[in-house]
Amino acid sequence: MKSPSDIDMDCARAWDAMPWVLQHSATPALDEWLTQHLAQCASCRAEFAQQSRLRRALSLPSDIPLDANAGLRRLLARVDAPDTEEISRRSRPPSWLTRALVAAVLVQALGIGVLGAKLWLESAHPAYRTLSQNVMPAPAGAIHVVPDESMKVAEWNALLHSLHLQVVGGPNDVGAYTVVPAGAAATSNDILQKLRGTQGIRLAEPVAVTQ
Amino acid sequence: MNDADIDADATDRILLQRMASGDRTALAVLYRSYHGRLCRFLSRLTRRADVIEEVINDCLWITWQKAGSFHGDSRVSTWIIGIAYRCGLKALRQHGDEPMEDDALSEDRFLSHNPDEDRELRDWLAKGLNRLSTDQRVVIELVYGLGHTLDDVAVIMQCPVGTVKARLFHARVKLRNTLPLLAGESPMRNESAS
Numbered sequence: 512m513k514s515p516s517d518i519d520m521d522c523a524r525a526w527d528a529m530p531w532v533l534q535h536s537a538t539p540a541l542d543e544w545l546t547q548h549l550a551q552c553a554s555c556r557a558e559f560a561q562q563s564r565l566r567r568a569l570s571l572p573s574d575i576p577l578d579a580n581a582g583l584r585r586l587l588a589r590v591d592a593p594d595t596e597e598i599s600r601r602s603r604p605p606s607w608l609t610r611a612l613v614a615a616v617l618v619q620a621l622g623i624g625v626l627g628a629k630l631w632l633e634s635a636h637p638a639y640r641t642l643s644q645n646v647m648p649a650p651a652g653a654i655h656v657v658p659d660e661s662m663k664v665a666e667w668n669a670l671l672h673s674l675h676l677q678v679v680g681g682p683n684d685v686g687a688y689t690v691v692p693a694g695a696a697a698t699s700n701d702i703l704q705k706l707r708g709t710q711g712i713r714l715a716e717p718v719a720v721t722q
Numbered sequence: 723m724n725d726a727d728i729d730a731d732a733t734d735r736i737l738l739q740r741m742a743s744g745d746r747t748a749l750a751v752l753y754r755s756y757h758g759r760l761c762r763f764l765s766r767l768t769r770r771a772d773v774i775e776e777v778i779n780d781c782l783w784i785t786w787q788k789a790g791s792f793h794g795d796s797r798v799s800t801w802i803i804g805i806a807y808r809c810g811l812k813a814l815r816q817h818g819d820e821p822m823e824d825d826a827l828s829e830d831r832f833l834s835h836n837p838d839e840d841r842e843l844r845d846w847l848a849k850g851l852n853r854l855s856t857d858q859r860v861v862i863e864l865v866y867g868l869g870h871t872l873d874d875v876a877v878i879m880q881c882p883v884g885t886v887k888a889r890l891f892h893a894r895v896k897l898r899n900t901l902p903l904l905a906g907e908s909p910m911r912n913e914s915a916s
Contacts, residue, residue, distance in 0.1 A: 530890070534869040535724055561901055562866075562894075568847035569867035571840055573762040575771050577778075583753045586779045587746060590786060 521548055525555045529562045650679065652699045653718040654706065655687045662711035670709055674702055689718065727797070727869075734798035742790035749786050756782070756799075759868060760806050766863045767810045767856060770817065777813045781806040796877050800870065804878040807860065850901045858893035861886060 525548050531537040532545050549556045654676075658667055671678065671690065680689035692702060699717060706715035734755075740748035757778065764774045784805050792801060851859050857879070864870045864878060872890075876883045 526894075530865050531871075533866070536869070536871060558898065561898065564843070565847070565850075565862075565897065565901070566866045568843045569863060571844060572758060573765050574844060575761055575765050575769065575774055577757070577761050577771055577775055579754060579757040582757065582775055582779055583750055586753060586782055586786075587750070589779070589783060590746060590749065 522552060522555055525549070525552070526558070529559055533562055533566050649689060649718040650691050653679065653689050653691050654699065654703060655681075655714070655716050655718055656690055656706060656712060657685065657687045657714040659711045659713050660686075666711060670706075670712075674705055676702070687714070731797045731799065735792075735794065738785075738789045738792050738798060741786055749782070752785070753782055756802060760803075762867060763803060763806060763860075763863055764810050766851065766859045766867075768814060768817075773813050773817050777806060777809045780809045780813075784809070796874065799868075800874045800877050803864070803868065803870070804880070807878050808880075846901065850897050853896055853900050854893050858889050858896070861889040862893050862897075865890060 525545055528537055528541050528545050532542050537545075545559075549559055670676075675693045676690040677693045678688050679691050682688050692699065703715055703717060706712050734752070737748045737752045737755075741752065760778045760781065761774055764777050768774060781802065785802055792798070796804075851862070854862065860879065861875055864875045865872075870878065872883050872886050875886045875890075879886065
């Protein structure tokens with residue numbers, strides 16, 4: 512005599528076997544076993560009867576009225592005119608989604624172009640400068656000059672005048688002026704020598720040309 | 723696979739070979755052979771006749787175009803039903819799955835072609851299937867209606883066999899609990915079976 516757990520296991524096996532026995536794909540041994548189990552299990556017998564009814568119902572022809580001949584004629588026409596269909600498919604206007612995506616890309620490209628142009632213009636004439644940026648390039652022949660604190664303005668002016676120099680920048684934080692030769696009367700080296708030899712000038716150095 | 727299935731598959735393979743070489747007669751034979759089962763299978767996805775006809779033609783159009791690339795990894799019927807399933811899902815996404823108002827049309831068809839028993843059986847089945855999800859309806863149709871194995875269904879639905887087993891199990895439990903009630907009987911015991 513079988514225990515309740517064995518019976519449950521048999522019912523589970525019967526449950527698994529039913530679809531394949533019904534579609535005649537189960538092995539003969541499984542088919543035979545299920546027949547024996549159904550003979551002694553009313554619950555599985557009821558389940559199998561319902562499964563058989565389900566299979567019978569699903570085997571009925573479709574109730575959707577479709578004319579196979581008309582469908583075949585349409586398919587053969589499609590086979591005969593594949594190129595025409597392909598051409599019409601290619602020439603079909605793009606969907607609204609495609610159009611919207613193209614429009615979005617164009618708007619983005621336009622915006623990026625405008626922003627780029629604006630940034631380029633701003634970089635040509637920067638409104639401010641950070642400490643990490645290079646200083647504005649000094650004119651050719653520029654010299655940094657640091658006069659002594661004791662030097663009088665009149666003496667400074669006289670010196671600039673005698674050497675034909677013009678102040679273009681400064682004084683900066685360390686008191687240096689940037690001067691450039693106003694004419695081509697003397698070379699930068701001559702001017703440097705004269706500046707360095709002048710009393711009251713603490714420092715005179717050419718400005719390194721930066722790019 | 724029984725002898726009848728083996729013979730049918732061999733015939734289908736010959737038809738595919740002929741189709742690959744451009745034989746339109748072979749296409750017509752295959753079309754007539756599959757029209758009924760495709761129609762019934764697709765009617766589990768949608769009740770719209772126009773969508774079903776469109777999907778059948780799309781499916782066999784693809785079959786015609788790819789006949790030469792069929793490698794024989796599965797039965798021809800598994801391959802074709804798989805194409806129909808994917809075309810059906812695509813059509814549902816495009817058209818929606820709302821049923822067409824064809825009740826009157828179907829009613830006439832019942833009266834003229836089906837005995838009362840069939841009509842009652844269809845009604846019982848329709849009410850049961852309405853309680854299932856689309857995936858569960860498809861699995862039930864593939865196993866009980868078209869006679870595919872679990873492996874076949876996994877190929878058709880492009881999912882693991884375990885997923886197919888789970889869908890079949892839950893569909894059967896749901897039908898076991900609802901179909902007797904629909905037939906005016908008391909439901910069977912409701913313990914889980916696996």
